[in-house]
Amino acid sequence: MSVEKISAEQFLQLQPAEDLCLLDVRTAAEVRNDALPGIIEVPVDQLDAEKFKTILQQRDHSGPVYLICQSGRRAEIAASKLAKAIENPLLIVEGGMVAIRQKKKSTTATTGTMISLERQVRIAVGILIILTVLAGFIFSPVWFGVTGLMGLGLLYAGITDNCMLGMIMAKAPWNR
CATH class of the missing domain: 1.10.287 (Helix Hairpins)
Incomplete structure (x- = not known):
């Protein structure tokens, strides 16, 4: 399927956020430190296209999948893993959580003690x-x-x- 990029500003303008399919490919520790609500958390090194396809089918989601990581590189790796396996459009959030944090101050900060x-x-x-x-x-x-x-x-x-x-x-x- 197609892989495109979207800016953090464009991503934050999407509403309602609950209806979006957000795949966060950072490590579990990074997600515990700072995350967006409603994400699907699968570290990029554990991402399996067929398993993710099953997750999408269980959620009955046919819309775009937004890929998020810390700065954008791991999201690109995840997109290359998923591109041939799923039919949903893939949108990489450029700049990842770093850019999102700069544009929006309200991410879900949890423990805040993990070093990136x-x-x-x-x-x-x-x-x-x-x-x-x-x-x-x-x-x-x-x-x-x-x-x-x-x-x-x-x-x-x-x-x-x-x-x-x-x-x-x-x-x-x-x-x-």
Whole structure:
């Protein structure tokens, strides 16, 4: 089916919100921290097109499915998983929850204590870089090569918008 993009502003103008099919593909921890009411929560790494098709049939929903994530990248991945399997039009909310939060102040904030996946990755890489630099000075210069590899990983993630460490951390127990 067709995949289109919609701005956060256009998304927020849709009424009534209860009738929309909202698929949030962020991790469970991110959703617990901040969510829109009435979402279907399925993390992108657990999204199965056939199971989602069954959910749509159970809800008797034939309209568009709005895909939401933190910034938009995971929603695009979800759209590619669903595009060939379901007949409903797919609309990716550009900028994800970041853009929605900027346009509208009233999302359903729950516990508010979870650190976003992006921040978790930054913290982990920062700690690893500090540790490998210290190991390079204390134990062996070989550790500087590990630091360089992390730099290459960050470069790759920045260019492709695909972070392997982020995908691994999304499966961590505290993000479930």
